[in-house]
Amino acid sequence: MAEQEKIKSEVPLLIPRSCESTLTNMTGSWRFLMPRYEEKTAPCSTACPAGEDIGRIEMLTTQGLFKEAWETILRENPFPAVCGRVCYHPCENRCNRGEFDDAIAIHSIERFLADAASRNEFKPSIEKLPSKKQKIAVVGAGPSGLAAAYFLTLLGYICDVFEAMPEAGGVLRWGIPLYRLPISVLRNEIAHIESVGVRIHTGKCISKSFLDEAHNQYSAVFMGCGHSRTRGLNIPGENMDGLEDGIAFLGKVRQGETPSFDGSVAVIGGGNTAVDVARSVLRLGGKSILVYRRRRQDMPAFDQEIHMALEEGVEIRELLAPVKVEKNGREYTLTVQPMRVAGTDTDGRAAIEPDNEMTQEIIVQRIFKAIGEEAAEDWYNPPGEKEKSLTLKNSVLIPRSQGAVLVIGGDLTNQTKSVVHAVASGKEAAIALDILFQEGSEAVESRLKDYVVGNGPSLSMEVYMAGPRSEREKHIVEYDEINTDYFELAPRVTQPRLLIEERRKTFEEIDLKISANVAIREAERCFNCGLCNQCDNCYLFCPDLSIQKDDSSQGRHINYDYCKGCGICVVECPRNAMVLEEEGT
Amino acid sequence: MELNVLDEEYMTSGHVACPGCGAAIAMRFFLKAVGDKTIIVLPACCWSIIAGPYPQSTVKVPVIHSAFETGGAVASGVRAALDMKGDTETTVVTWAGDGGTFDIGFQALSGAVERNEDFIYVCYDNEAYMNTGIQRSSSTPYGAWTTTTPGDEWKKLRKKNIVEVLVAHRIPYAATANIAFPEDLVRKAKKAQSIKGSKFLHIFASCPTGWRIPSESSIKIARIAVQTNIFPLYEVEDGVKYTINYKPKEFPVSEYFKLQGRFQHLTDEDMKHIQKMVDEDWALLLRKAGERP
Amino acid sequence: MKRVVEGSQAVAEAVRLARVNVISAYPITPQTHIVEFLSEYCANGTMNARFLRVESEHSALAALIGTASTGVRSFTATSGQGLALMHELLHWASGARLPIVMAEVNRALAPGWNIWIDQTDSLAQRDTGWIQMYCEHGQEVLDSVIQAYRLGELVSLPVMVVLDAFYLSHTYEPVDIPEQELVDRFLPPYKPMFQLDTEDPCAFGSLVTPNAYMEMRHNIAMAMEEVLSLFQDVENEFEAIFDRRYGAIEPVGCDDAEIILVTSGTVTSTCRQVVDDLRSRGEKVGLLKVKLFRPFPVDLIRQNLTSAKKIAVIDRNFSFGASGIFAQEIRAALCNTPERPLSFGYVVGLGGRDVTEDVLEDIYWDTKNNEVPVKESIWMGLQEV
Structure with a gap:
C-alpha cells in the first residue's frame, strides 16, 4: 500500500496519557504526625521475678521455634523445666489477656518448651561475655546459688559452688516433693548450668571461717544457703518425740525413705512446706489435717497447691492456733485455740486474736511442724547494722574493704520464698557484682535501675548484656492499648493432670505433658504485648505503601519520603509495638 | 490473623489521596487480588485525582478515565474490544465511587449488568460526593451531616441498598467487602475474577476528611461498621444464594456513630431509631440467607 | 456492484466493508434501519463484529470510548435527541482522540415531537471536536463512511457522517457497493497510536493542569486544521481506486x-x-x-x-x-x-x-x-x- 504510506499526519499526537509513576511526589512533606516502631514492655514480664521475656517466648513458640523460645527463657532463668512446674506464675495474674478472656497459661508453655528441649536434646547457645579475672565462690547449690553462679558465668566469671549435700539442687532436690518436680528434670537442668562452666563441689560444707579466708581465692562470695531449719512453735510439748520437723520429713522422703502412715496426721502451718508435707503424708497412707491459725486465703502457700491438696483429700482447719501437745498412748492430742479475724495485718492478711470459745482438741497419730523455716546457722543471715551493706530487692551486698565481697541472697534475704525469687536473687547478685567490679560499689544501686524490666523490680540479664531486648521502651502495655479486634475469644488450655485417685497413691508427677499443638495454640492466644510479631498489619493497611520490607530485625521500615502520617499503622498494630508522635519531637 | 495477601504491589507511593484514605487502601487490596492483567475504567470520583495528574499514574495497570456516569458502559466497550481481539484473559474493572454507582452512573451500571457484561464493577463507597467536597449521595446513610445536608437538615432518608438492587438483576455475583477485612476482600475479588459475567463488589471505604474522623481510625471505624451490622459482609450468587461471611459482634450502633464528626448531632432517640433500622435490615438479611425463618 | 438500497443500508454496507469490530448503538427513528441492518450482519456472521445493545445513546458512545481506547474500529449511529444526549461524550471522544465514526441522521429536536429532517442537532455539536461531513445521496453516504475511517484514523479524531432523515436515510437509490478487496486496499487495518495495554500500563485521560491543558487543546486544533489537506489526499486515493470524489x-x-x-x-x-x-x-x-x-x-x-x-x-x-x-x-x-x-x-x-x-x-x-x-x-x- 505505497499510497497509504504517503499520507500521514504531521501533527504529533498529544493526549493526557500518563505513564510515569507518582514516586516523584514526596508526600512525606504532608506529615505532621510521625509513626515509629517502638517495642514496649509486656506486663507479664514485669510480674515475673526473673523478668523472663514472656511475650517473645510465646511468639517464638507460635512460630514453632521451640529452641529459640527455650533459649529466650534461659537468658533470664536457668530453670525453665523447674519453674514451668513449681513456679506460682505471678506473671499470669498480670496477663492482659485476663481482661479479654483468660490469662495465657504461661507456665504450661514454659514447661512444654523445657520438655521439648530435653526430649530433643537441644544444646543452648546463650551469649557469654569474655572471661574476667575475678573468681567467685557460691555457698549452697540451691536455686539462688545456682542462678547466681550461672549468671556470673555468663558474665565471664569463674564460679565455684559449694554444696554440703551429696547432690546439688537445694530445696529443689531435698524439699519439693517428686509429684511436683521429678528428679530427672532437675538433674537435666543442673547439667545445663554446669555446661556453661559452673563448677559444683558437692559434699563440701562451708564453715564460718571460709568467709574470712575466701579473699585468697575469690573476689566475692555468694551466700545462698537457704532456710532449712523449721521454726519452733513455742508451745508446751513441741519437743517431745514424734513431733517432727516438716522440712526434715520432706528431705527424708526425697532421700528415698517411704515411711508409712496410718490414721490422722496433723500438719501445723500454712506455707508451702506444710502443704507439701500434708500431701506427701497423704500419699504415704495418712489422713492429713492442716492446722492453720489464720484463714485459707491467708495461707502463704501457693493457692494452686492448696487447691490441689484439698482435691486430694487434705483437710484444712482454719483459725486454730496450737496451744499444747500431749501424748496419749500412741496418739497425740493437739490442743488448739480458735481464733477470729480482727482487722487486717500490714501484709494484707487477716489479723487474728483468740476467739472467746473454749479450746479444742485434735486427736492424731502424728504431728508435723511446718510453720516456716529459718537459716540453719545464724551467720548465714545478713549482718544487719554491723557492716556497711547495700540492701537490694532480692539480695544484700556487703562490699567489704577487706576480704571478698559478700552477697547474701535467696531465701536468706527474699521476702517471698519461691524458686523464681531465688533466681531473681541470683541474677541481681550477679549483675550487682559485675557493676561493683567494673564501676565500684557506689554505682550499683543506680545502675541496677537501668536493667529493670518495665518499672521493675525484675532485672533482665539480656538487657544488662545489651541484647536486642535493651531496645524496648520501659512503658508497660495496658489492656486498653491492645487492639483486641485482632483476637478471637479462645479458651485457655486446661492443664492435663493425673486422676485424683492416682495422685493419692503415688509420687508420680501430677501435671502431664501438653502436645506441641496445644502449646502453640495456647501461645497464639498471647497478645505479645508491645512486641512486633511481624503480623504485617502496618504494611498491609498503609494507604501510602510506605512500609517497606527489608532484612533488618524489624523486617520492615517506614519510608518517610511518602508516609503522610495518617497513623493507621499505629492504631492497627494489634500489640502496641508502634507509636505516633508529633513530627519533630 | 493470617492474610493470604500477595506481596506484589500494583500501586506506587506518592499518590495524592488524603491521609488515611480508605479508597486508596481498597484499591491496593483489590489490585493485589486481581493482578496486573487488569484494565481499570475510572469514572469521575476521588480516584480520578488519586490516580495521579498527567503525566503520572499511581497504579501499574492501564486506566481509562471516563465520564462520571459511564462506568458500566465504558467497561462494556473495553470488554467487547478485548473479546474482539481474542483477549479473554484480561479482567475489566470499573472502579467507581458511590456517586458514580448509586446515582449518576446507575443507568449505565444497570444496563451493563443486565447485559451480563463480563466485568467486575467495584463501588468503593465513602458515602457522599467526597471529591467535590462532601455532598450527600443516595449512599449517604441516615443521620449523616454533609455540606448539602447541613445543620438540622441532616439526612433523614435511608441509604440506598445498592447490593440488593444489583442482586435483583440476578447477576452471577454480588458481594460486600470492607477495607478492615482484607482477607475477605481479597477472596471476594479473586472469586469475582473467576466468574464469567457481571460481578459487583461493594467495598466500604472510610473517608477521614468527609466523615470528620481522625485519619488513624480509618480502618477501625470501617471495622466497627461491620461489627455493628451497619455494613454486613455477605455475598450473593446468581441473585439467590446468600452467604453471610461474618457474624458480627452486634455492638450497638452508637459505637460507630460516637467516633464520627458527621454524626455528632444525633440524639439518643435518633440512635434508637437507627438501631431499629439496622436490626430490621439485619433480620431481613438473615432471612434471605436462610438463617432465620 | 450497483444495488438499489436506502441510505441507511448504504451506511450499514460501508460499516461492513470498513471491517468495524464493535458497533454500539441505541435505536432512534430515523436511525433505526441502520442498527437493524448492522444487528443482522453481526447476528448472521456477515460481519465479524460485536453489537453492543446498550441502554442509551449516552452509553452507546461511552462504550465506544472504551472500545476505541482498547484499539478496535468502532461505529455508532444516532439522531436528534440521541445526539443531544451524547453531547458530553462527543467531547470525550475527540479529547481522547478516538477515531470513532458515527452516522448521524439529522432529526428535529423536541418539543413537539418531530422525527423529520432538521440539521440543528448535528450543527449544535460543531464545537465538540468532531469532523463533520454532510452527505447528499446514498453513494456519498457509503463512500463518506469509508473515507471517514481513513481520515479519522490518520488524525486521531472522530468523524460524524451526517445524512438527512428520510430524504436520505429511507430513500432507495442505486448505490455502487464496492468489493471488499478494493475497500481493504483503501482502508488498512486500524493501528492505534496508543491503546489500553496491560503490557504497557498507562492511564488515559488523567487530570490535566492549566500548565498542560492548552497545549492539548491546541493539538486538537492543529489536527483539525490538517484534515483540510489530508481530506484531499484521502480523496485522491479514494478516486484512484473507486473513481469517485466529492471534495470538501x-x-x-x-x-x-x-x-x-x-x-x-x-x-x-x-x-x-x-x-x-x-x-x-x-x-x-x-x-x-x-x-x-x-x-x-x-x-x-x-x-x-x-x-x-x-x-x-x-x-x-x-x-x-x-x-x-x-x-x-x-x-x-x-x-x-x-x-x-x-x-x-x-x-x-x-x-x-x-x-x-x-x-x-x-x-x-x-x-x-x-x-x-x-x-x-x-x-x-x-x-x-
Whole structure:
C-alpha cells in the first residue's frame, strides 16, 4: 500500500496519557504526625521475678521455634523445666489477656518448651561475655546459688559452688516433693548450668571461717544457703518425740525413705512446706489435717497447691492456733485455740486474736511442724547494722574493704520464698557484682535501675548484656492499648493432670505433658504485648505503601519520603509495638 | 490473623489521596487480588485525582478515565474490544465511587449488568460526593451531616441498598467487602475474577476528611461498621444464594456513630431509631440467607 | 456492484466493508434501519463484529470510548435527541482522540415531537471536536463512511457522517457497493497510536493542569486544521481506486456566476435542478455544496465565492438569536476578504417540511431582486398563524 504510506499526519499526537509513576511526589512533606516502631514492655514480664521475656517466648513458640523460645527463657532463668512446674506464675495474674478472656497459661508453655528441649536434646547457645579475672565462690547449690553462679558465668566469671549435700539442687532436690518436680528434670537442668562452666563441689560444707579466708581465692562470695531449719512453735510439748520437723520429713522422703502412715496426721502451718508435707503424708497412707491459725486465703502457700491438696483429700482447719501437745498412748492430742479475724495485718492478711470459745482438741497419730523455716546457722543471715551493706530487692551486698565481697541472697534475704525469687536473687547478685567490679560499689544501686524490666523490680540479664531486648521502651502495655479486634475469644488450655485417685497413691508427677499443638495454640492466644510479631498489619493497611520490607530485625521500615502520617499503622498494630508522635519531637 | 495477601504491589507511593484514605487502601487490596492483567475504567470520583495528574499514574495497570456516569458502559466497550481481539484473559474493572454507582452512573451500571457484561464493577463507597467536597449521595446513610445536608437538615432518608438492587438483576455475583477485612476482600475479588459475567463488589471505604474522623481510625471505624451490622459482609450468587461471611459482634450502633464528626448531632432517640433500622435490615438479611425463618 | 438500497443500508454496507469490530448503538427513528441492518450482519456472521445493545445513546458512545481506547474500529449511529444526549461524550471522544465514526441522521429536536429532517442537532455539536461531513445521496453516504475511517484514523479524531432523515436515510437509490478487496486496499487495518495495554500500563485521560491543558487543546486544533489537506489526499486515493470524489466543497458553475446558492445535504440535489433551469434561462447562477463542515474549508469557500456579487445560503437549521448556521460560518469565512459578495440567508424545510424547486427558485429571485438582504435570515414559506 505505497499510497497509504504517503499520507500521514504531521501533527504529533498529544493526549493526557500518563505513564510515569507518582514516586516523584514526596508526600512525606504532608506529615505532621510521625509513626515509629517502638517495642514496649509486656506486663507479664514485669510480674515475673526473673523478668523472663514472656511475650517473645510465646511468639517464638507460635512460630514453632521451640529452641529459640527455650533459649529466650534461659537468658533470664536457668530453670525453665523447674519453674514451668513449681513456679506460682505471678506473671499470669498480670496477663492482659485476663481482661479479654483468660490469662495465657504461661507456665504450661514454659514447661512444654523445657520438655521439648530435653526430649530433643537441644544444646543452648546463650551469649557469654569474655572471661574476667575475678573468681567467685557460691555457698549452697540451691536455686539462688545456682542462678547466681550461672549468671556470673555468663558474665565471664569463674564460679565455684559449694554444696554440703551429696547432690546439688537445694530445696529443689531435698524439699519439693517428686509429684511436683521429678528428679530427672532437675538433674537435666543442673547439667545445663554446669555446661556453661559452673563448677559444683558437692559434699563440701562451708564453715564460718571460709568467709574470712575466701579473699585468697575469690573476689566475692555468694551466700545462698537457704532456710532449712523449721521454726519452733513455742508451745508446751513441741519437743517431745514424734513431733517432727516438716522440712526434715520432706528431705527424708526425697532421700528415698517411704515411711508409712496410718490414721490422722496433723500438719501445723500454712506455707508451702506444710502443704507439701500434708500431701506427701497423704500419699504415704495418712489422713492429713492442716492446722492453720489464720484463714485459707491467708495461707502463704501457693493457692494452686492448696487447691490441689484439698482435691486430694487434705483437710484444712482454719483459725486454730496450737496451744499444747500431749501424748496419749500412741496418739497425740493437739490442743488448739480458735481464733477470729480482727482487722487486717500490714501484709494484707487477716489479723487474728483468740476467739472467746473454749479450746479444742485434735486427736492424731502424728504431728508435723511446718510453720516456716529459718537459716540453719545464724551467720548465714545478713549482718544487719554491723557492716556497711547495700540492701537490694532480692539480695544484700556487703562490699567489704577487706576480704571478698559478700552477697547474701535467696531465701536468706527474699521476702517471698519461691524458686523464681531465688533466681531473681541470683541474677541481681550477679549483675550487682559485675557493676561493683567494673564501676565500684557506689554505682550499683543506680545502675541496677537501668536493667529493670518495665518499672521493675525484675532485672533482665539480656538487657544488662545489651541484647536486642535493651531496645524496648520501659512503658508497660495496658489492656486498653491492645487492639483486641485482632483476637478471637479462645479458651485457655486446661492443664492435663493425673486422676485424683492416682495422685493419692503415688509420687508420680501430677501435671502431664501438653502436645506441641496445644502449646502453640495456647501461645497464639498471647497478645505479645508491645512486641512486633511481624503480623504485617502496618504494611498491609498503609494507604501510602510506605512500609517497606527489608532484612533488618524489624523486617520492615517506614519510608518517610511518602508516609503522610495518617497513623493507621499505629492504631492497627494489634500489640502496641508502634507509636505516633508529633513530627519533630 | 493470617492474610493470604500477595506481596506484589500494583500501586506506587506518592499518590495524592488524603491521609488515611480508605479508597486508596481498597484499591491496593483489590489490585493485589486481581493482578496486573487488569484494565481499570475510572469514572469521575476521588480516584480520578488519586490516580495521579498527567503525566503520572499511581497504579501499574492501564486506566481509562471516563465520564462520571459511564462506568458500566465504558467497561462494556473495553470488554467487547478485548473479546474482539481474542483477549479473554484480561479482567475489566470499573472502579467507581458511590456517586458514580448509586446515582449518576446507575443507568449505565444497570444496563451493563443486565447485559451480563463480563466485568467486575467495584463501588468503593465513602458515602457522599467526597471529591467535590462532601455532598450527600443516595449512599449517604441516615443521620449523616454533609455540606448539602447541613445543620438540622441532616439526612433523614435511608441509604440506598445498592447490593440488593444489583442482586435483583440476578447477576452471577454480588458481594460486600470492607477495607478492615482484607482477607475477605481479597477472596471476594479473586472469586469475582473467576466468574464469567457481571460481578459487583461493594467495598466500604472510610473517608477521614468527609466523615470528620481522625485519619488513624480509618480502618477501625470501617471495622466497627461491620461489627455493628451497619455494613454486613455477605455475598450473593446468581441473585439467590446468600452467604453471610461474618457474624458480627452486634455492638450497638452508637459505637460507630460516637467516633464520627458527621454524626455528632444525633440524639439518643435518633440512635434508637437507627438501631431499629439496622436490626430490621439485619433480620431481613438473615432471612434471605436462610438463617432465620 | 450497483444495488438499489436506502441510505441507511448504504451506511450499514460501508460499516461492513470498513471491517468495524464493535458497533454500539441505541435505536432512534430515523436511525433505526441502520442498527437493524448492522444487528443482522453481526447476528448472521456477515460481519465479524460485536453489537453492543446498550441502554442509551449516552452509553452507546461511552462504550465506544472504551472500545476505541482498547484499539478496535468502532461505529455508532444516532439522531436528534440521541445526539443531544451524547453531547458530553462527543467531547470525550475527540479529547481522547478516538477515531470513532458515527452516522448521524439529522432529526428535529423536541418539543413537539418531530422525527423529520432538521440539521440543528448535528450543527449544535460543531464545537465538540468532531469532523463533520454532510452527505447528499446514498453513494456519498457509503463512500463518506469509508473515507471517514481513513481520515479519522490518520488524525486521531472522530468523524460524524451526517445524512438527512428520510430524504436520505429511507430513500432507495442505486448505490455502487464496492468489493471488499478494493475497500481493504483503501482502508488498512486500524493501528492505534496508543491503546489500553496491560503490557504497557498507562492511564488515559488523567487530570490535566492549566500548565498542560492548552497545549492539548491546541493539538486538537492543529489536527483539525490538517484534515483540510489530508481530506484531499484521502480523496485522491479514494478516486484512484473507486473513481469517485466529492471534495470538501463542490462548486457548480461558480466561475461565472453572479449569484451563488450555498447548500448542504439533500437540498443540494434539488438545487442542482433549479440552477440548471435558471442557467438555461440565462441566469448567471451557481451552486456551492458544502460537504465538510468541520473543519470548515474556509480557503476553498473564499476561492469559490468571492467572484460572485451575491450569495444565498440555504439553511435547514437555525441558531436562535443569530441566524442559519451555515450562513454564519460562510459570512465569517468571507469577512476578512477585501472583495466579498453580499450574503443572503434563508431558512427552509425545518422539521421535514419539503424544500421544493419553487422554494429554491424563490430564494434565487429574492436574492437577485433585493439590493441588500432585508434581514439576516429569511424564513421561507412561513404560514399565517
